[in-house]
Amino acid sequence: MKKGMLVIGNRGWIKTEREIRVAISTNEDVSNKGAYLNLMLQLNKIARHAKGVSVNKTLPQYYNHMDLFCRFVADNYNLKVLANIQNKHLVDYVSERQSEGKSASTIKNDLAAIRYFHDQIPNPRYQLSSNQILSENYNEFHLERRRFGGVDRRPTELEYQALVTLAQQSNSPSLALIIMLCREQGLRVHEAVRLSRVDAEKALREGFLTVKGKGGLIRQIPLQTQSFSVLQDAMQQVNRGEKLFVLRDQKAHQVIQRVQDFIRNNRQKVLDPLNTRPKGVEITMHSFRHAYAKEQYELFIEKGYTEGDARLAVSKLIGHNREDVTRIYLAE
Template sequence: MGKKSVPSPTRQVELCLKSLESYGQSKHEAKIEHNGEYLDGIYSHKTMKTYMNLCCTFSKWAKAEHGVKKLINLKPEITEKYFEKLKAEGKSPWTLQTVRSALRKLETGVKVRFQRTIEIVPKNLTLPIRERKARKNRGAYSREDADRIIGAVRKENYPRGLMLEVQDTVGLRIQEVTKIRVHDIDFKKGVLTVKGKGGRVRQLPVPQNILKKFREVIERENLTANRKIFTEKIREVERQVKRICQRLGIPEKGTHGFRHHYAISEYLRLRMSGLTDRQARLAVSRLLGHNRLDVTYSYIPREFTDLANLIVSVFHLTLLRNAQRGV
């Protein structure tokens, strides 16, 4: 019998990374199940696509420049030369960090798929520090500005206004709003089932006034269980929000500004209910579909914590005084 043909390096990469598929699972819950240990899975389609492209590009380069046909023959010194090449090409620190993460995941994939423990990324590999830059047009609308924008959009196009209202009161991404189907809404429990990034599913409470408006749309359009509530295009909604913000003289923060407002409102509500800063941030992160405390700092800046502490103190002091007065 002839020798078995060896799969191409890119095919090997595909086999290794595909063995780590964990779509739809919650990384946070999986971490709890594994007692906080490092997790091997890849939890979103977007991450898989990014890592696949980066690892395939690396494997092609390793074959062309160093004759590496099997992933198990990769060496840290080869990877070090690859990063020198990327730096010479002027790749950003963020890109370099992502490549390193992808190759580390490939190490895990090789172990899972081929039962071979190898070191691809040098342990002493040092990369430039990533500097965070504030994104343009990000942040939360004030309560007044949010109401003015939603009201103006609703007058021109009711469905789009309702989409923004759902973002503002439920905290969804605009992409998640467009995917809501009739069967996702539990009118009895007042809960909406949302499939977010990476296929992760979460259930969120919905205010009664929004449930009423959902029901009106369903009855008016005679929608069946599998039909979408909204058929508006995201780009058109975003353009309308930008145009109305310019007309009203409101700093434009895109549709995501309503999600930011929701995060801050929920954080304050949770703090006043007695939760600590950390507990409230974790709860908000799960409502947003992140499950990580550090993500909340882009929605609720660190400096906002001091203001929240003051608001909570005044709130509880007012309750105490009212109780003493018998109010």
């Protein structure tokens, strides 16, 4: 701490730059490490002087909530300045947290923390709307627990195939392979991007794709028929020991950003009038996990599983291991 710097109360819960760097180096859940570090250093500067809430209770909790949000906007938006937080970031973060099975109270605390720190920024570029305004303007934004699973986010098969075709015809045809793996195997985009040639060889040999998900949770997913050819195609482009989709001069977060931008830039071109999504709910990379979950659930039901057992089986495939989380993906 610089000499003469005024710090209100004991704020030992603020992570030092060294602690943040160590966490980044050991946590594979953080893809865009540079942007995340920048955001956390900005957050620290604000947190040292923030006031209006309990320094020893509420503020540390808000800091932890904001830490998670910084990871999200760094990885998904390459956001580098906290002053540029806007409504779309909140809406997408709520969807992400709901898909993780977080409770309404937890998500409301997320939003309270984000708004609190946003209010501490001297000259924010955007104003953040209230939860009520967000719910009126964004169909996918809702906080009532009873409605957590009420939004169908799935793309139709027509939309999925059209996006794959556009990706194949683009300057980065490997994006099509990433999209297909996320749809056919129910992967998070960062899980697909992290796959190496060794992972692909093992999957083709064993018939199961081994994935390291959030929190280091490892799961094995039966390899779908189409995924065999997807992995084989991806392997042809790289040498043994290399990542399937991240070139030597690239960072994983750059590839993640590229595929997410591709979906955002092209989803309006492939809209199927027969899609079942509520108005305003757009296709994202996460939408393909919803489609996978629904498809696998129906297959388990056909095999004679009870609804509860089918939901639990699906939750394990998508890396949650909680039956109630599957309800969110099924839009029940």
